Structure formats: structure tokens, C-alpha cells
Amino acid sequence: MTQATGTQGDIASRLERLLGADAVIGDPERLQKYSIDGGAPETVLLPNCPEHIAAALRVANEENWSVVPFGGGTRQHVGRSVEGVDVVISTERLNRIEAYDPGDLTISLQAGATVSHVTAECAHHRQLLPIESFPGSTIGGALATASSGPLRAGFGGLRDFCIGISFITADGLSGRGGGRVVKNVAGYDLMKLMIGSYGTLGVITSANFKLFPSPQQTLTCVCQFETLGEAFKFRDWLLKSPLSPISVEFIGPEAAEYLHDSQPRDPDEWAPDARVTSEKRIWEIAVRFAGSDRALARSRSELGFQVAREISEKHEVDFWNRLTGFEQRLTSRHHNPMIFEFEVPPAESEKAIAATYESASEYNFVAAIVGRATMGSFVVGFIPLAIDPPAVTQFAGAASAFRGRLSKDSSAVVVRCPREAKQHFDVWGSTPTDTALMQEVKRALDPKGILNRGRFLVG
Numbered sequence: 001m002t003q004a005t006g007t008q009g010d011i012a013s014r015l016e017r018l019l020g021a022d023a024v025i026g027d028p029e030r031l032q033k034y035s036i037d038g039g040a041p042e043t044v045l046l047p048n049c050p051e052h053i054a055a056a057l058r059v060a061n062e063e064n065w066s067v068v069p070f071g072g073g074t075r076q077h078v079g080r081s082v083e084g085v086d087v088v089i090s091t092e093r094l095n096r097i098e099a100y101d102p103g104d105l106t107i108s109l110q111a112g113a114t115v116s117h118v119t120a121e122c123a124h125h126r127q128l129l130p131i132e133s134f135p136g137s138t139i140g141g142a143l144a145t146a147s148s149g150p151l152r153a154g155f156g157g158l159r160d161f162c163i164g165i166s167f168i169t170a171d172g173l174s175g176r177g178g179g180r181v182v183k184n185v186a187g188y189d190l191m192k193l194m195i196g197s198y199g200t201l202g203v204i205t206s207a208n209f210k211l212f213p214s215p216q217q218t219l220t221c222v223c224q225f226e227t228l229g230e231a232f233k234f235r236d237w238l239l240k241s242p243l244s245p246i247s248v249e250f251i252g253p254e255a256a257e258y259l260h261d262s263q264p265r266d267p268d269e270w271a272p273d274a275r276v277t278s279e280k281r282i283w284e285i286a287v288r289f290a291g292s293d294r295a296l297a298r299s300r301s302e303l304g305f306q307v308a309r310e311i312s313e314k315h316e317v318d319f320w321n322r323l324t325g326f327e328q329r330l331t332s333r334h335h336n337p338m339i340f341e342f343e344v345p346p347a348e349s350e351k352a353i354a355a356t357y358e359s360a361s362e363y364n365f366v367a368a369i370v371g372r373a374t375m376g377s378f379v380v381g382f383i384p385l386a387i388d389p390p391a392v393t394q395f396a397g398a399a400s401a402f403r404g405r406l407s408k409d410s411s412a413v414v415v416r417c418p419r420e421a422k423q424h425f426d427v428w429g430s431t432p433t434d435t436a437l438m439q440e441v442k443r444a445l446d447p448k449g450i451l452n453r454g455r456f457l458v459g
Contacts, residue, residue, distance in 0.1 A: 011042060011043045011063075011065060011086055011087060012024050012026040012042075012043045014059060014063075015043065015045055015056060015059070015087070018055055018056065018059065019045070019047065019052050019055065019056065022046075023045060023046050023047060023048070023052065024043060024044070024045060024046070025043065025044035025045075025046065026042075026043055026044075028040070030044075031043075031044060033073070034070055034073065034088045034090060035073075035076070036068055036070075036076050036082050036085050036088070037076060037077045037079075037081055037082065037419060038077070038419055039085070041068065041085040041086070041087065041088040042085065042086050042087065043086065043087050043088070044070075044087075044088045044090055045087055045088065045089045045090065046090050046092065046093050047089065047090075047091075047093065047094070048093040048094070049094070050094075050166070050168060050181050050205040050206075051181070053089055053168050053203050053205065054168050054180065054181050056087070056089060057089075057168055057169075057170055057203070057450075060086070060087055060170075060450050061170055061171060061448060061450060064448055064450065065086035065087050065450060066082070066083060066084050066085055066086045066087070066450055066453045067085075067086065067087045067088075067089060067170070067450050067451055067452075068082060068085050068087070068088050068089070068199065068451075068452055069088075069089050069091070069140070069144065069199035069203045069204070069451070069452070070088045070089060070090045070091070071090075071091055071092075071111065071112060071137070071138035071139075071140045071141030071144070072114065072134070072136040072137045072138045072141050073136070074133070074134040074135075074136055074137050074141065074328075075134075075137075075141060075144075075145045075147070075415075077415070077416055078145065078198065078413075078415045078416070078427075079198055079427060079428070079452075079455035079456055080422060080426075080427060080428075080454055080455050080456075081419060081422055081423075081454065081455075082452055082453060082454055082455045083453045083454035084453070089203055090112075091110070091111045091112035091138060091140050091203075091204075091205070092112050093112065094110040094111055094112040094113075094205060094206075095110055095112040095113045095114070095117075095138075096109075096110045096113065097109055097110075097113060097118065097121060098110060098206060100121070102125040102127060102211075105127065105210060105211040105212070105213075106163070106208060106209065106210060106211065107122065107129065107208070107209050107211055108164075108206060108207070108208045108209075109139045109206060109207055109208075109209070110139070110205065110206045111138060111139055111140025111141075111143075111203075111204045111205050111206055111207065112138050112139075112140060113138060113139050114136065114137065114138055114139075115129075115131050115132075115133050115137045115138065115139060115142060116135065116136075116137075118139065119131070122211060122214075123214060126213065126214045127211045127212065127213060127214055128155075128211060128212045128213070128214045128215075129161075129209055129211055129212075130151040130152075130154070130155035130156075130161065130212060131147070131148070131149070131151075131158070132148070132149025132150060132151055132320070132324045133147045133149060133324065134147075134324070134325060134327075134328055135325065135328075139207060140204040140205075140207070142158065143158060143162065143165065143194065143195050143204055143207060144194070144195075144196070144197060144198055144199050144204060145196065145198060146158060146159075146195050146196030148377075149320075149323075149324045150247035150248075150249050150288070150320060150323060150324065150372065151246060151247055152372055152375060152377070153245065153246065153247050153248050153372055153373075153374050153375060154244070154245065154246030154247060154288075154290075155212060155246070158195050159192055159195055161209055161210045161211075161212075162191070162195065162207055162208070162209055162210075163208045163209060163210050164191065164207065164208035165190075165191045165194050165195075165204060165206070165207045165208075166181070166182065166183045166204070166205045166206045166207070167181075167182050167190075167194055167201075167202040167203060167204045167205060168180065168181050168182065168202055168203045168205060169182060169201070169202045169445045169446070170201075170202065170445060170446035170447075170448070170450050170451050171444075171445060171446060171447050171448070181205070182202070193441060197456070198452060198455060198456050199451060199452045199455075200442065200446065200451050200452045200455065200456045201441065201442065201445045201446060201451065202445060202446075202451070203451075215246070215290030215291065216290070216291060216292055217290070217291070217292075217293070217296065217313055218246070218288055218289060218290045218296075218313055218316055219288070219289050219296045219299070219300065219310060219311075219312065219313075219316075220247075220286055220287065220288045220289075220310065220311040220316050220319060220320075221286070221287050221289070221299075221300060221303050221307045221309075221310055221311075222284055222285075222286045222287075222307070222308050222309050222310075222311065223284065223285050223286075223287065223303060223306040223307055223308060224282050224283070224284050224306075224308040225282070225283045225284070225285075225306075226280065226281070226282070226283070227283065228283055228350055228353060228354065229350065230283070231250065231283040231284075231285055231350075231373075232349060232350040232373075234285060234306060235248070235250075235285060235349070235373045235374060238285075238287070238374070239346075239374055241302065242302075243289070243299055243302055244289075245287045245288055245289050245299075246288050246289065246290050247286070247287070247288035247320070248285060248286075248287050248288075248372065248373045248374045249285065249286045249287075249288075249323055249370060249371070249372065249373060250283075250284075250285055250349075250353075250369070250370060250371050250372075250373040250378070251283070251284040251285070251286060251323075251369075251370050252283065252353070252367070252368060252369035252370065253281040253282055253283060254366055254367065254368040254369075254383075255326065255368040255369050255370045255381075256282070256284060257368075258326060258329045258330050258333070258368060259319075259322045259323065259326070259329070263333070264333060266386065267334075267366045267383045267384070267385050267386060268385055268386055284308075285373055286311075286319070286323070287303065288316070288320070323370060326370050326379055326381075327339055327379060327381070327415070327416065330368060330381045330383070331416065334381075334383055334384075336384060336390070336417075336418050337381045337382060337383050337384070337416065337417075338365070338381070338382040338395050338398065338399070338414060338416065338417040338418075338421070339379065339380070339381045339382070339414070339415050339416040339417070340356075340378075340379070340380050340382070340399075340402070340412050340413065340414055340415065341377075341378070341379055341412075341413050341415050342377075342378055342380065342406070342410065342411060342412040342413070343376060343377050343378075343410060343411050344376045344378075344406060344407065344409070344410040345376055345407070345409050345410070346374060346375065346376040347376075348376065348406075348407055348409075348410070349373065349376050349378075352376075352378070352405075352406055352410065353369055353378070355402060355405035355406060356369060356380045356382075356402060358401075358405065359382075359398055359401040359402035359405060360382050360398065360402075362398070362401055363382075363390070363394050363397050363398035363401065364384065364385045364390065364394065365382040365383055365384055365385065365390070365398055366382075366383045366385065367380055367381070367382060367383075368380065368381045368383060369381075382395075382398055392418065392420050392421040392423070392424050393424060395417050395418065395421040395424070395425070396421065396424040396425040399412075399414060399425050400425065403429055403430065411429055411430075412429050413427065413428055413429055414427040414428075414429075415427075428456075428457050435457070435458060438457060438458045439458045442458050
């Protein structure tokens, strides 16, 4: 790691002279709000325009300061531990809706606008921005982490309806020492690279999106199954049917307990040796439909006897919010779970889920799983058994065992685990085949590696 050239006081003073005292936070107590994976930064910058971000990045590039872009802070635990954060650039003051044309079904948003605020504003015009994310998440944060919720099944991921991104590079494509503003990039190229880059290629300042008409009304049907195989036979039937649900979410038996307000059972009660043999395990698939009364009735009829219960619009929002916030609900009740986001070819979903249970049991964890059943995209929490508190090597062993049981076309990223465990294995998983290309892009946009230093796949 290359060390920055200035102390905390030097950094704060330099940025205050550049942008004003009200744009810089150096007070230790206030800095805690902007913690990165549990550690507070040296200095926080609160720019109120993209030009201020560009100016700050020019100085950071000259001085080799480590910089972390920061939105709502809901995903700052993801990735490897960041190396020595000198400056956090928060987008909280860049929170406006810059342009909204309901007639054209398009919207332009600053990166610091919260997802909840934007979706509420769109709802006033009976329109939908299909991003479902953690409470407090920002537009820029959702893009940087490629976050997509259950609506991905019906509307696609962010790359499908984001139509332009403005961002600031660390070096400047013109080679003038950092902080070049790149506006309204569309198409594949740079825009697609920014989505899911975890703030390592540039600081997103705004984005344009295509919107969709809001559904007239919706209905959620929860279907229940006694075996995992039955659940995925139903999923396969659903894929071949004429039905067009907007969400199809798999819910494992253990995960279901985290979607209610009551306290889940102690993980020890799920231990293989402690399981009551007569206990019936129920696997669920929640299917959300949109349309008219007639269309919803037809969809309900097609599902037939598989429907165990229906959730009307009055309670649907809460149900799907709980599913979207599954990771947060789990971590609020356990202080040291290991949580994966994994993607597999849809046809391999059943096998992959079985692999999670086998790997968790092998290393004394309980697996709790939810995910996009038709997409092959899942979130699984490995919850340690209290009877055998895990050593850091157990996290590493479980991660290795789980990944080893997945096919080469799969990916399994550890998005949360104890910080000390990250030193024993790579949270990103196996090395991708296009590492050389990723390194070339990184060098082109951030040659000194000042952005999120050490966090992502390539430095």
C-alpha cells in the first residue's frame, strides 16, 4: 500500500481552503456516521456540486489520498477491507431530481437522492422506478453496487433501464491530473462499467432512467411445498406458463422466520442433531402479479391449489420490503453471520441451494435463503451455531466448501462477514477470466488506485 502524503489535519485544511469549512467534516464523533466496514475515515467531504467533487479528486490524485465515495452507507461493508481511508466523498447534498418528464417516462436524478424519495415521487404520477433496495439507499449507491430486488424478475436489472450516467474519474480521461466530469454517458461502454464497480472507477454524480407505468393493482400469492424439488418443479412450470409475474421469490424454511416480527428460533434448534424428525419443513415461492381485477383472477386460477395464502395490496408493500431487507433483518439478530450473494444458471438453482445446506451443516452453520427463483440469484445467510462459535478459519472453510460445490458458471460473493475473517479468504471468490481487462480499465480511469483502494477485485 502506498501511503498518503498528508496527515488528517493537513487533508482537512487543504479541502477547507478549496471548498469551504462547511463542506468538510473532521470531528471524530461526526465521522462515525461515515464508517467504512466498521472503521471511521480521516475526513469527510460534503460537496454540493459535481465540480467540487472534481476539484477534490484532483487534489487527492496529486497527493495520493485514498478516497471512498459514500451514498447511504448501506453497502460499505461489502468487499475487502479498504486500505487507509483518507477522504470519504458523501453525495448527501447532491440529492435533487434534476429533471422529470412523466409524459416521456424518463427521470434524471442526482446520485445522493434516496431510492425511497424517488419511488414515492414517481408514484404520484402513477409511474414506477423498479429499484428495491435497503432503507436509506441512494441512487448512486444502488448503481455502484448493482443492487436489484425482487422486481428484477419483471423489469430487469439496473443495466436494463438506466439510460445514462454522469460521473467523475480519478485521473481524468484528458490526462490532466484527475477530476474530469464525464456527463450523460449512454450505451454499453463506460455506463455499463460504472454499474457494479463499487466506486472504484469514478464517483457517480447523476443518472437517467427509463420509467414504467405503475401497475393498476397487484396481488401476491404464496405457494408452499414440502420439498425443495417440488418448489423448483413449480418454478419450471411457471417459466413455461403464459403467466407474467413481476416478482418470483424463493423463501427457504429458515429464512421465513426472519420475515416476521417475532424473534426467530435459536440457531441451535436448527442444528442437524437437534432437529425434530417430525417437524415439517415448508418451502415457499411468492409470486407477485400486476394487472386488472380480471387478469389477477386469471393468474390466481392458473396457480390453483398451490396457493397457500394471498397477500393483498394493503399488506404487500410490507411483505416485499421485508424480503428486500432480508440481509438487514438477519444481521439485526445475529452479530456475526456470513452472507453470500450468489448467481447460478437458473436450471442449477435447486442444486446450488442444496449445496448451501450441505456446506453450512459441514461447518456448523445454519443456512437461511431467499432469492429470485426465475433468475438464479439468491441471498444466503450462514448463521453460526451458538454451541460452537466459529473461528475465522471456519468462515473460510465454509466459503470454500460452498463455492467448490457450485458450477464454473456460478459466482458467490461474501457481502458480509466478520472483518477479521476477511483476511483468511477472498470475499469476491474465484478470479474472473477477464482480470487483465479489468486492470486495464482501472489503470485508465484511476492509475494511482486512489478510489476504494483494496476493496474490489483488482487494485
